[in-house]
Amino acid sequence: TEAALRQAQKMEAVGQLTGGIAHDFNNLLTGVIGSLDLMRRRIAAGRIAEVERYVAAALASANRAAALTHRLLAFSRRQPLAPVPVDANALVGSMEELLRRTIGESIRLEIGAAGDLWHTLCDPHQLESALLNLSINARDAMPDGGTLTVETTNLRIGPGPAARLREVRPGPYVSISVSDTGTGMTPDVIERAFEPFFTTKPIGQGTGLGLSMIYGFARQSEGTVRIRSAPGEGTTVTLLLPRFEGEGEAAEEAAPPAEAPRA
Ligand code: ADP
Secondary structure (H helix, E strand, O other): HHHHHHHHHHHHHHHHHHHHHHHHHHHHHHHHHHHHHHHHHHHHHHHHHHHHHHHHHHHHHHHHHHHHHHHHHHHHOOOOOOOEEEEEEHHHHHHHHHHHHOOOOEEEEEOOOOOOOOOOEEEEEHHHHHHHHHHHHHHHHHOOEEEEEEEEEEEOOOOOOOHHHOOOOEEEEEEEEEOOOOOOOHHHHHHHHHOOOOOOOOOOOOOOOOOHHHHHHHHOOOOOEEEEEEEOOOOEEEEEEEOOOOOHHHHHHOOOOOOOOOO
């Protein structure tokens, strides 16, 4: 949970960093464009000797912009995905204190842990970070209090529309959902919610990175995320993560032969 807290702080830092970088990058780009424009005018006027200094200025700006994006890339690469078998119930249990502190006293926390929950194959730190971020979103949606429910369950997705709709292959999944009794989302907000930097929160409060990072995590784990929400009716965000097919379990679960030998 300490890791989850650090993760959340890192997320906030990423938000400030990216906001700042976008701004700086734009300034540098303006410098490059300005220099190129001056260059073109000098060339048109036949004053070729003066072009050199604008080339130098454009290069200097472009190099600074490159250094800036390198810094951002280095930052984002510090979080490699390390999938291991994870007991989501145990993970949620270990986060209970942190979640309570995060949502405050006006919001009730309910945890519905399915018995015999399958293990899932994912990066536990990213799962923690996802659950913390979903809980922060839920808290923000319930300024006047309410209930936050974290629920786990085994879920078997059959072939056909269900699998296509959820963009995952048919098979056994662990479903972890975070529900709130808050404001809910309009259809157009739901549609854009996974976009990086999309936020309806005031500047400085929302980064718009939470759901997009959660979506990225789920997709990299070969799962997905689903949002069910309507204005005034609260929100449920469900993470579907593939079941970890441990030794012996794959055969016992009668997975389709084509999928059984998946490593
Ligand atoms: P952020 O929380 O920084 O705005 P997110 O990507 O996590 O970024 O969320 C994007 C947007 O989706 C939010 O600004 C909000 O409008 C909406 N949203 C996310 N979770 C919820 C929720 N539980 N209830 C209502 N709206 C939500």
